[in-house]
Amino acid sequence: MARVLLADCQPLFNEALAALFDRDGEHEVVGQCSSTDVLASTGTRQPDLVLVDADLAFSERPSLVARILREHPDVKVVVLARELELDLVVAAIHDGAAGVVGKTSGAKTVLRAVQAVLEGEGVVPRSMLPGVFRRLVEHQTEKSDSPLSRLSRREREVLVLLGRGWDNAHIGSELFISPNTVRTHIQNILEKLEMHSKLEAATFAMQRGLELSSSP
DSSP: EEEEEEEEESSHHHHHHHHHHHHHHHEOOOOOOOOOTTTHHHHHHHSSEEEEEEETTTTSSSSSHHHHHHHHTTEEEEEESSSSSSHHHHHHOOOOOEEETTTSSSSHHHHHHHHHHHHTBBBBGGGHHHHHHHHHHHHHHOOOOOOOGGHHHHHHHHHHHHHHHOOOHHHHHHHHHHHHHHOOOOOEEHHHHTTOOOHHHHHHHHHHTTGGGGOO
16 A cells, blocks of 8 residues: 655645545545645655645645755656646656646546556657657757766666557566666666656657667
8 A cells, every 4th residue: 555645735635535545445545735844844744655645745846846856866756737738747747747637637537547657657648659759869968978878788778669659567577687777777877868757768768779789
């Protein structure tokens, strides 16, 4: 059972979400926040996932999403938004959010998104994927220097397989390494390439058409 922290500007919405998780019974709500105490609560409550309102997440820079992940890199973050605008979704993914869900998408959709993220998947509205990929590609194109030169051979292999859309377990099986080792390689890749999410890294690999045989 995963531990979930709820963070929304409106306490009533937190309570509604808490009731939703309580009825579902799959995960434990370990706290509710409605202001700037989210980062502190993440440290004290030690959740596996933070479900945070977009208005709260992006009220200042660096964003709350980026600050949570900088201090607690193992925590998953899902952003809940009143309106799913492309700029917001791209900003959330760029800062490291594992998912973005509309507040009006329905209780089952929210629960499915949380479960998918906890299982290592990224969650973005399907209709927005082309736009998100395009923006992320544009962002990567703007970056200078030869970023691939910063990666080890194994990290480049992992990056190639991320570009194929493979999850950690599949990558580990292909390269004969454990999922935990894959996770470590991915963290190193994101740090070296100055990225914030697996989706960014996968987009980078797809844009360049990287192949395993091209790794020196």
